[in-house]
Amino acid sequence: MFERFKSPLSPISIPIFIFFLSYATSAFALTCQVAGGTSDDAPAISAALSSCNNGGTVVLDKTYTIGTVLQAMALNNVAIELSGIIKLSPDISYWKANGVKLTYQSAFTAWTIGGEGIHVYGGGTFNGSGDTWYAAGETGPIPWTIYNAQNVLVENINMVQSPFWHNFIYQSSNVEFNNINLNSIQTDGSQAHNTDGWDIYRSTNISITNSHIVNGDDCVSLKPNSTNVLVQNLYCQGSHGISMGSVGQYAGVQDIIANVLVKNITMVNAKNGARIKAFGGSSSATSTTGGGNGYIQNITFQDFRCEKVGLPIVIDQCYETSTAKCKKYPSKVLINDIHYINVTGTGTKSKEVVSLVCSNVCQGITATGTKLVGASGSAEYVCRNIGSAGSLDFQCENATTSDKSKREE
Numbered sequence: 001m002f003e004r005f006k007s008p009l010s011p012i013s014i015p016i017f018i019f020f021l022s023y024a025t026s027a028f029a030l031t032c033q034v035a036g037g038t039s040d041d042a043p044a045i046s047a048a049l050s051s052c053n054n055g056g057t058v059v060l061d062k063t064y065t066i067g068t069v070l071q072a073m074a075l076n077n078v079a080i081e082l083s084g085i086i087k088l089s090p091d092i093s094y095w096k097a098n099g100v101k102l103t104y105q106s107a108f109t110a111w112t113i114g115g116e117g118i119h120v121y122g123g124g125t126f127n128g129s130g131d132t133w134y135a136a137g138e139t140g141p142i143p144w145t146i147y148n149a150q151n152v153l154v155e156n157i158n159m160v161q162s163p164f165w166h167n168f169i170y171q172s173s174n175v176e177f178n179n180i181n182l183n184s185i186q187t188d189g190s191q192a193h194n195t196d197g198w199d200i201y202r203s204t205n206i207s208i209t210n211s212h213i214v215n216g217d218d219c220v221s222l223k224p225n226s227t228n229v230l231v232q233n234l235y236c237q238g239s240h241g242i243s244m245g246s247v248g249q250y251a252g253v254q255d256i257i258a259n260v261l262v263k264n265i266t267m268v269n270a271k272n273g274a275r276i277k278a279f280g281g282s283s284s285a286t287s288t289t290g291g292g293n294g295y296i297q298n299i300t301f302q303d304f305r306c307e308k309v310g311l312p313i314v315i316d317q318c319y320e321t322s323t324a325k326c327k328k329y330p331s332k333v334l335i336n337d338i339h340y341i342n343v344t345g346t347g348t349k350s351k352e353v354v355s356l357v358c359s360n361v362c363q364g365i366t367a368t369g370t371k372l373v374g375a376s377g378s379a380e381y382v383c384r385n386i387g388s389a390g391s392l393d394f395q396c397e398n399a400t401t402s403d404k405s406k407r408e409e
């Protein structure tokens, strides 16, 4: 019954980093079953997480409703077996007023998971009841957030109808998501907006692998201060791409995205494929629409297959910044050492398949094995301020100011 506590999980090794998840080996490990079936099972789940903390397993094998915030911030060596169904209550006014606010954009969450040595698994489903929010045109809580946590493994979980981003990794390190199935589309078949698969912020040593994502925003989005990240073996459908950024939004703030490998991705019916976005500069020291500094560096996109993707390869260093403003105030976020290896497939624009538009000079941009065509069957590559056009395996056209309007936001 306590098999997994007798032999700690074998180390998980990943090409770019290795980390260990250590679990308690105590012979007294507890199991905490949660009965479920009430209109708000959050207090019972919270109590079980306390009782079974320090080496136990919380078993969620029934149907549960999370009707109030669940803050589990002091976990230590605990397993959460989700083999049943969790539903978020579709109570818009409650969640808007009481969701746990995260100091990033206007995000808030229903459930914080923090601490050390946390294993979530079990094949069950987390249903965010997103239809209520989609219909109301509102964005709801992030179902759960890995928050100030270390050594976390989340595997074999389904998530449906997320009312906002599905998963947020916030101020955490050594976090792995593996074999996750995300599906958030509106019941009428239209896209569910703002349903990023994963967002990563102020976190390091993160791995997202072997997952299937159907959603209506970024498949994976790396926000400021995401480093040492592996994104591998994903199927992404309907999304806005795998995005580095946006960064550089706030004047005076340094944002870093570095050491990222994105490998073996299938991107289908999406707006973008491999995407990098940084705001332009600003004349104002208190700007909240550009002017931040920092860098995006050492990013590799490899074995990236596109099928009907708006723009398969995009760098935009004037994100949400007008061409004129960006020319006057180039971005202070440097973009260097970006590598595209075997990015292949089809775009949806007539010809344009690559848009590399920098306001500062971007250095060390390389591409090999690029095989992309637009809807017309031919390809056009737009570049501006690329310091290493000779290291690209396609012929770049110099962009003109009118090109900006053609790109997807």
Ligand SMILES: *[C@@H]1O[C@H](CO)[C@@H](O)[C@H](O)[C@H]1NC(C)=O
Residues within 6 Å of the ligand: 017, 018, 019, 173, 174, 204, 205, 228
């Ligand atoms: C990230 O992983 C590396 C390599 O395993 C390790 O040395 C480092 O301590 C980890 N960083 C954190 C913050 O845990």
Ligand SMILES: *[C@@H]1O[C@H](CO)[C@@H](O)[C@H](O)[C@H]1NC(C)=O
Residues within 6 Å of the ligand: 087, 127, 128, 129, 160, 161
């Ligand atoms: C998610 O929950 C909603 C609201 O209860 C329900 O209508 C929907 O069928 C559920 N979706 C799935 C895939 O279980």
Ligand SMILES: *[C@@H]1O[C@H](CO)[C@@H](O)[C@H](O)[C@H]1NC(C)=O
Residues within 6 Å of the ligand: 210, 211, 232, 233, 234, 235, 264, 265, 266
């Ligand atoms: C690439 O990812 C897909 C999942 O999208 C997986 O089925 C396949 O095995 C992976 N290929 C390799 C070589 O790992």
Ligand SMILES: *[C@@H]1O[C@H](CO)[C@@H](O)[C@H](O)[C@H]1NC(C)=O
Residues within 6 Å of the ligand: 202, 224, 225, 253, 254, 255, 256
């Ligand atoms: C990112 O990290 C740098 C260096 O540690 C720090 O100065 C900066 O404030 C961080 N930015 C954010 C948004 O946390």
Ligand SMILES: *[C@@H]1O[C@H](CO)[C@@H](O)[C@H](O)[C@H]1NC(C)=O
Residues within 6 Å of the ligand: 015, 016, 258, 259, 260, 261, 298, 300
């Ligand atoms: C670049 O990032 C990769 C991960 O994609 C990492 O393995 C490598 O060590 C990094 N290189 C440098 C110079 O930091």
Ligand SMILES: *[C@@H]1O[C@H](CO)[C@@H](O)[C@H](O)[C@H]1NC(C)=O
Residues within 6 Å of the ligand: 303, 341, 342, 369
């Ligand atoms: C890129 O694709 C080519 C042709 O399919 C293959 O020979 C090569 O090994 C691939 N390169 C990498 C780094 O995967």
Ligand SMILES: *[C@@H]1O[C@H](CO)[C@@H](O)[C@H](O)[C@H]1NC(C)=O
Residues within 6 Å of the ligand: 389, 396, 397, 398
């Ligand atoms: C782009 O324009 C610059 C300045 O006009 C020129 O020096 C450069 O050679 C052009 N690059 C390409 C690839 O046409």
